[in-house]
Amino acid sequence: MKHAVISADESAGGMFRKWPFFQRLLSWTKPYAPFEEGTREYERYDWNSLLPEEKANRALMRSMMDGTSYYPSRPEMERNLAGFAERTGITVRFGCRWTGTRRDGERWVLETSDGEYRCQVPIFAVGVAEPWRPQIPGIEDVPHYAQTRPAETYAGRRIFIVGKENSGFELATGFLQWAKQIVLASPSPAKLSINTRSLVGVRARYVQPYEDHVLAGGVVVLDASIERVERTGKTFLVHTRKAESQNELVFEVDDVIAATGFTSPIQDLPTHGVATVGRNKLPALTPFWESAAVPGVYFGGTIHQASPGLRKHGIPSNSGGVNGHRYNGRILAREIARKHFGIDPERPVVPRAEVVSYLLNEFTNAPELWHQKSYLARVLIRDPKRGIVDDGILPLQRFVDAGPPDGVAATLEENPAGDIYPVLYTRRGGIGAEHDLSPHPLHDFRTRDHERAVVEALEGLLL
Amino acid sequence: MRSAPDDITDTLGGLAIFADLSRPELERVAHTLEERYFAQDERVLREGISGSAFYIILEGEAAAIAGGNRLNTLGRGEFFGEISVLLGEAPVADIVAVRPLRCLVLPGGFLRDFLQDNPRVCYRILVAEARKLANTARRRA
Numbered sequence: 247m248k249h250a251v252i253s254a255d256e257s258a259g260g261m262f263r264k265w266p267f268f269q270r271l272l273s274w275t276k277p278y279a280p281f282e283e284g285t286r287e288y289e290r291y292d293w294n295s296l297l298p299e300e301k302a303n304r305a306l307m308r309s310m311m312d313g314t315s316y317y318p319s320r321p322e323m324e325r326n327l328a329g330f331a332e333r334t335g336i337t338v339r340f341g342c343r344w345t346g347t348r349r350d351g352e353r354w355v356l357e358t359s360d361g362e363y364r365c366q367v368p369i370f371a372v373g374v375a376e377p378w379r380p381q382i383p384g385i386e387d388v389p390h391y392a393q394t395r396p397a398e399t400y401a402g403r404r405i406f407i408v409g410k411e412n413s414g415f416e417l418a419t420g421f422l423q424w425a426k427q428i429v430l431a432s433p434s435p436a437k438l439s440i441n442t443r444s445l446v447g448v449r450a451r452y453v454q455p456y457e458d459h460v461l462a463g464g465v466v467v468l469d470a471s472i473e474r475v476e477r478t479g480k481t482f483l484v485h486t487r488k489a490e491s492q493n494e495l496v497f498e499v500d501d502v503i504a505a506t507g508f509t510s511p512i513q514d515l516p517t518h519g520v521a522t523v524g525r526n527k528l529p530a531l532t533p534f535w536e537s538a539a540v541p542g543v544y545f546g547g548t549i550h551q552a553s554p555g556l557r558k559h560g561i562p563s564n565s566g567g568v569n570g571h572r573y574n575g576r577i578l579a580r581e582i583a584r585k586h587f588g589i590d591p592e593r594p595v596v597p598r599a600e601v602v603s604y605l606l607n608e609f610t611n612a613p614e615l616w617h618q619k620s621y622l623a624r625v626l627i628r629d630p631k632r633g634i635v636d637d638g639i640l641p642l643q644r645f646v647d648a649g650p651p652d653g654v655a656a657t658l659e660e661n662p663a664g665d666i667y668p669v670l671y672t673r674r675g676g677i678g679a680e681h682d683l684s685p686h687p688l689h690d691f692r693t694r695d696h697e698r699a700v701v702e703a704l705e706g707l708l709l
Numbered sequence: 710m711r712s713a714p715d716d717i718t719d720t721l722g723g724l725a726i727f728a729d730l731s732r733p734e735l736e737r738v739a740h741t742l743e744e745r746y747f748a749q750d751e752r753v754l755r756e757g758i759s760g761s762a763f764y765i766i767l768e769g770e771a772a773a774i775a776g777g778n779r780l781n782t783l784g785r786g787e788f789f790g791e792i793s794v795l796l797g798e799a800p801v802a803d804i805v806a807v808r809p810l811r812c813l814v815l816p817g818g819f820l821r822d823f824l825q826d827n828p829r830v831c832y833r834i835l836v837a838e839a840r841k842l843a844n845t846a847r848r849r850a
Contacts, residue, residue: 433733434740471733489733521809523746525717530746538748539809554745558760560816620760647752661760662818680758680799 247587250363251336252356254343258331259324261375267394268420270317272412272449273567275307277316281611283308289613293569294318296330297576303333317451344372347514354543367586369578370512371546374566378509378526382408384475388482388502391417400424403500406484408472410436414505415452418465422454429497430455431468431486443664444561470495475502510549518543528552533641534581535574544582550574555621555643559661563621573614573622577640593635596626601634601708602700605656609668609683609691614639620659623671626708627653634708642671651676654704668696670703717744717813720767724786726837729829738830741823742813747771747806754790754804761800762816763790763823769810775802782807791834794820 253260266272271294279291283305289295294307307326311318318326331338339360346357347368356363377390389395391413397420404427407414415436418428430436436456437447448456458465470486473494484497509526516522521530521539529545530538531553537543545552550565557563564570583589596604608615608624615622625637627650637653645655655671659682667685671678681703683696701709718739721727727735744767747753753771754761765788773780773789780802783789793800794817815823824831 432740433737469737471736487733489731489737492731492733521746523811524744530748532748538746538751556755556758556760557762557814557816558758560760560762560818646755646758659760678755678757682759 247583247589250365251338252342252344252358252360252363253338253340254359256340257328258338258340259327261373262320262324262327264392265375266320266413266416267391268397268416270315270319271323272317272451273569274316275311275318277308277311277313286613287611290611290616293567293617294323294326296327296568297572298330298334300334303330306330306333344370344513347518349518367542367544367582369544369546369582370515371549372511374508374510374526374528374548374551376509376511377504378507379504380506380525382472382475384477385472385502385504385506387477388475388504391503391505394503397421397424400501402426404498405429406431406482406497406499406502407505408432408502409505409507410448410467411505411507412448412452413507415448415455417503417505418455419452422458422465427464427466427499428455429466429468429484429499430459431466431470431472431484433469433471433489435469436467443662444660445564445567446560446562468495515540515543523552533643533647535578542586544578546575546578547571553641555641556646558620558659561619561660564617565621569617570621573618573639577622577638580638593637595632596634596636598634598709601626601704602697603692605654605670605700606692606696608656609658609696610689612639615656615658619666620657620669623655623657625649625653625655628708645673646671646678649673649678652707654708670700672703672707674707717742717767721813724765726765726786726788726830726833729833730827734827738827741819742815745812745814747810747812749806749808751806751810752803753806753810753812754793754800754802756801756803757799759799760817761790761793762814763794763820764788764804764812764814767811767813770807771804771810772807773802773804788834788837790817791820791838793817 273293275294276291279288281287284301288305292305292307295305306329310322310325343359344356348355353364354368377392379385400421401424403425405421405425407417407430410430410432414430418430421428439445439447439449455465459467470488473485473487476483482499482502486495510528519540520537523530529552532538535545535550535553548566550571555563565574621642622639623642625640625645627635627637629635642655642657653673657669658666659669660666665685668683668691670681683699718735721735721739766783766785771783789804
């Protein structure tokens with residue numbers, strides 16, 4: 247497909263020149279893993295590399311890291327993305343800012359700082375990195391997370407952090423050795439990923455301030471509404487109120503920081519009908535990452551977190567991270583090629599005798615299923631002419647709601663108890679059913695019991 | 710922080726099941742729930758599919774459909790999904806957006822704590838459930 251890529255940044259990896267503030271990412275790349283780097287299976291252990299077709303450019307992240315941590319530093323991640331763009335020969339017009347959008351018949355016109363682009367299909371991969379603040383009186387006068395000063399400038403100061411998600415706890419972790427007092431506050435209790443048993447909540451790396459709070463070491467983690475922030479000379483008064491007691495608690499502090507999250511700079515798209523949702527006002531998306539309100543407008547990258555999928559047991563996708571949206575991106579490219587350009591490569595046939603072992607292998611090793619649990623699935627369909635056809639990795643929601651008349655989607659899921667187990671969704675004559683398989687202590691589902699369960703689910707459908 | 714989306718805190722205050730909550734309580738609730746948008750004809754709850762959630766309609770309209778028959782229509786302020794969550798069973802009907810739908814969603818695993826933490830909301834939900842039961846009984850009579 248003919249395409250053009252534009253970026254307001256001066257080079258690849260721009261976001262990682264700024265964030266995360268305290269230098270290292272939350273996504274790991276394991277230098278030593280059970281599988282050789284560059285293999286599909288290794289991707290499960292490498293959350294940060296992008297996915298080229300050619301083997302020589304796979305698993306680039308590992309080669310960019312100095313070995314001091316399995317979390318890449320910001321410069322390492324930036325080199326990973328820049329190296330990928332350079333080695334794969336991706337042509338990007340850098341320093342070109344999208345400034346506006348309009349329709350011209352069937353086409354979209356993107357107005358940019360370098361002139362206009364016309365296209366059949368726009369894909370907006372503009373990130374979720376624009377600072378967002380809630381409407382608290384006085385908060386407009388305090389710095390956002392994105393404007394945090396170097397940590398040492400907070401030495402001996404009392405800091406009030408508005409927000410108890412990862413960015414708030416990241417700052418608190420960085421300030422532990424500098425600040426005289428740290429308060430983190432928001433209306434609802436902090437969730438910790440080790441309690442939710444998912445990536446929902448504060449990641450384990452940033453839990454140290456929470457332990458300090460629990461041990462009454464000087465950090466305060468407060469569940470309270472923030473009513474207003476008042477500047478009083480060199481200090482701030484932060485007025486808070488707990489929901490249960492209704493009592494006002496006022497904090498006098500030297501610094502207030504709004505770690506209140508980010509939104510996406512989708513500019514004038516809402517004026518074209520693009521619906522937004524949630525506090526971050528992200529575009530409401532279909533399972534194929536198309537605007538739910540304006541067909542033909544697509545989104546890429548971390549904005550994919552706005553397409554929630556089935557969200558079974560409340561567990562979200564990992565589309566907000568590279569490890570999740572890198573697979574979505576592949577699917578999106580294929581879907582746009584099929585739907586808008588009539589390009590639809592033939593799918594391979596899977597011999598009937600190999601179906602069961604193929605699915606058990608996918609459950610055990612497919613990186614797409616491990617990184618995007620109950621969100622992406624391996625889909626096999628029964629084609630009256632060709633037999634059993636591998637339809638590839640696809641959004642599970644699309645299969646469940648509008649899949650083929652006869653087929654199966656294989657995915658992994660996690661329940662609130664933290665069990666990870668394979669699930670088959672079958673469609674027989676368009677009627678759907680769910681088949682949960684049992685977990686395995688080593689997550690190796692190539693067992694006789696699992697084989698029997700797959701056969702039972704697929705009998706008369708694909709077997 | 711004051712509710713993520715202030716407009717959601719205000720909207721919650723206008724819904725019957727949250728009518729007894731103070732402003733800080735509404736803000737805490739608004740922070741606990743997540744907003745979702747469903748396009749027309751999109752399925753919200755799926756018959757026979759486990760792991761669902763509790764939904765409160767903010768805007769739009771949804772229909773409960775079982776065996777191809779529309780059972781009832783739900784609108785602003787109404788809620789659904791609680792029965793399958795509380796019983797730990799998959800829904801027995803589809804819920805489908807009749808027109809674009811905005812809901813607040815609470816994952817099933819959090820519903821018990823939510824009801825225990827918000828007894829006045831729990832009471833209002835019970836009253837609404839009682840009303841639904843009474844209406845069903847009247848229709849059958």
